[in-house]
Amino acid sequence: MRIAVLGTGRIGRMLVRELARSSIASEVLAVDGSAAAVAEAVALATGDTAQASHQTPEETGRGPRLRSVTVDLGSYETLVELLRGVDVAIAALP
Secondary structure (H helix, E strand, O other): OEEEEEOOOHHHHHHHHHHHHOOOOOEEEEEEOOHHHHHHHHHHHHOOOOOOOOOOOOOOOOOOEEEEEEOOOOOHHHHHHHHOOOOEEEEOOO
16 A cells, blocks of 8 residues: 655654554655655654665665655645555645
């Protein structure tokens, strides 16, 4: 199952971390308009809190594939394209 987490603030980061550690997802997309917020979510999910890493849990043998995506979440067309092929989208936006 492909899961997208829209928004990687305080709540979104925790969702990404928990989903990346679970066996229910084959892929987790951490999506935000801020590259720094997405990097922080990936770092938390991979356990690399000292420095944001682009190494995915799949590459380390832990959990589903983790992808970070930086997009304008206010753009309807962008969201439609991004969510095409995603099974579940979780909105963690303000």
